[in-house]
Amino acid sequence: MADKKTKKVAKKKWEFPVGIAEISQDEADAELSGFIKKLEERFKDIPEDEIIRGAEKIKGFVKGDINWAELFSFTPEMLFQMADFGFTQFKVGRYSDAERVFKVLTVLDWKNPYYHSVMGSILHRQKRYGEAIAEYSQAIDLDDKDIVSYTNRGEIFMQHGLMEEARSDLEKAVGLDPEEKDIFAGRARKLLKQLLILGKESGGK
Numbered sequence: 001m002a003d004k005k006t007k008k009v010a011k012k013k014w015e016f017p018v019g020i021a022e023i024s025q026d027e028a029d030a031e032l033s034g035f036i037k038k039l040e041e042r043f044k045d046i047p048e049d050e051i052i053r054g055a056e057k058i059k060g061f062v063k064g065d066i067n068w069a070e071l072f073s074f075t076p077e078m079l080f081q082m083a084d085f086g087f088t089q090f091k092v093g094r095y096s097d098a099e100r101v102f103k104v105l106t107v108l109d110w111k112n113p114y115y116h117s118v119m120g121s122i123l124h125r126q127k128r129y130g131e132a133i134a135e136y137s138q139a140i141d142l143d144d145k146d147i148v149s150y151t152n153r154g155e156i157f158m159q160h161g162l163m164e165e166a167r168s169d170l171e172k173a174v175g176l177d178p179e180e181k182d183i184f185a186g187r188a189r190k191l192l193k194q195l196l197i198l199g200k201e202s203g204g205k
Contacts, residue, residue: 079109083118090122098122106135113143120149129156147173151188158191167195 086101102119109115120135136153139146154169170188177185 079105083115087118090118090125095122095126099126111142113139113146113149116142117146117149117152120152124152124156129160132156145176147176147182147188148184150176151184151191154188155191158195163195163199167192170195 082101082105086098086105089095089101090098099119099122102115102122105112105115106119116135116139120132120139123129123132123135133153133156136149136156139149140153143149150169150173154166154173157163157166157169170192173185173188174192176182180186180189
């Protein structure tokens with residue numbers, strides 16, 4: 001019976017709910033209209049040259065030349081302090097507080113793989129596996145040498161019976177650590193051994 005269960009698990013499909021709620025076009029239009037009215041009210045007394053500078057920044061943002069942090073003049077030091085605070089919350093188990101911080105950071109500087117990787121870990125600890133995979137995947141897209149994200153994503157795949165996906169991620173993590181010094185790559189090696197044992201048990205009988 002155990003072998004049959006193992007075989008069934010290995011055939012599972014990748015189905016993780018990410019949890020993004022959709023809104024209607026009317027709701028989106030209403031949100032935009034309200035946002036524009038607030039902007040007009042807020043900037044009615046701003047000098048024209050400042051508005052022009054702001055418009056140039058927005059143009060650069062739309063083109064992808066600058067990120068949210070640069071758009072709103074967040075310095076690297078400010079972002080570092082936010083990340084440090086958020087990671088401290090994560091380490092002490094205050095996952096909701098850590099999530100709030102890193103959710104902001106992934107918006108302010110969406111091209112920073114570290115923010116996405118930590119966000120993935122925060123969601124992972126909360127067992128929100130689909131969202132965690134999305135963040136780990138984003139981190140890997142931005143940095144294909146991210147051992148932490150490969151290992152953690154591989155572990156989630158393994159836990160859910162997606163053995164081929166798990167093996168691929170874990171092997172990549174191990175391959176990025178030829179000197180065997182990285183802690184996360186070490187965990188990937190242990191998980192690969194477990195994966196090998198599971199494969200032998202399911203295929204040998």
